[in-house]
Amino acid sequence: MKIEPTKILVLAILTVFFAGCANALPVRTGADAVKLKKGTSCAPGIGPAHNIGEGDKEKTAVTNKVQKTEEEWKAQLSPEQYAITRQKGTERAFTGKYYNCHTEGVYKCVCCGAELFSSKEKYDSGSGWPSFWAPHAKENVAEHDDSSYGMQRTEVTCSQCGAHLGHVFEDGPKPTNQRYCINSASIELDEKK
Numbered sequence: 001m002k003i004e005p006t007k008i009l010v011l012a013i014l015t016v017f018f019a020g021c022a023n024a025l026p027v028r029t030g031a032d033a034v035k036l037k038k039g040t041s042c043a044p045g046i047g048p049a050h051n052i053g054e055g056d057k058e059k060t061a062v063t064n065k066v067q068k069t070e071e072e073w074k075a076q077l078s079p080e081q082y083a084i085t086r087q088k089g090t091e092r093a094f095t096g097k098y099y100n101c102h103t104e105g106v107y108k109c110v111c112c113g114a115e116l117f118s119s120k121e122k123y124d125s126g127s128g129w130p131s132f133w134a135p136h137a138k139e140n141v142a143e144h145d146d147s148s149y150g151m152q153r154t155e156v157t158c159s160q161c162g163a164h165l166g167h168v169f170e171d172g173p174k175p176t177n178q179r180y181c182i183n184s185a186s187i188e189l190d191e192k193k
């Protein structure tokens with residue numbers, strides 16, 4: 001049996017067409033996924049506080065002025081505060097007490113009371129975590145490379161006691177373009193009187 005050349009051409013065009021359609025959807029989904037990833041996510045887990053992970057240990061080599069045993073921290077802090085500040089956890093977005101707080105004052109370290117951030121540099125990032133475009137007391141806020149969870153991020157800690165505060169990203173507002181994404185559980189607002 002002889003196949004007409006026109007039929008072969010039609011078949012070929014149809015094959016290319018359907019192959020094209022099949023590819024189109026995953027490609028578009030991929031682009032959306034990238035867009036979402038670049039959003040305002042603070043930390044890996046939009047989920048409950050996680051326990052200390054691999055690769056987190058070497059960063060605690062900094063000598064902190066305030067040193068307490070794990071038992072002392074546990075006694076002083078709530079379970080959530082302990083999991084976040086001493087075990088590098090992350091609170092769920094939109095659950096902390098300060099993400100939508102506009103009260104004037106200075107945010108202090110919940111562990112040692114060091115002044116860290118201020119309402120003057122606080123802004124609404126929409127991420128669900130308190131966000132600042134700069135620290136209030138730069139000397140009390142330390143930054144470290146963090147490559148946990150397969151991501152390259154910059155962790156922010158209290159330089160006085162080593163408490164994990166959150167992360168800093170380069171997508172903040174002017175003048176610094178920085179976004180200090182901080183857990184509410186790591187800070188305590190000292191309201192301006």
Ligand SMILES: [Zn+2]
Nearest residue numbers: 109112158161
């Ligand atoms: Zn501290």
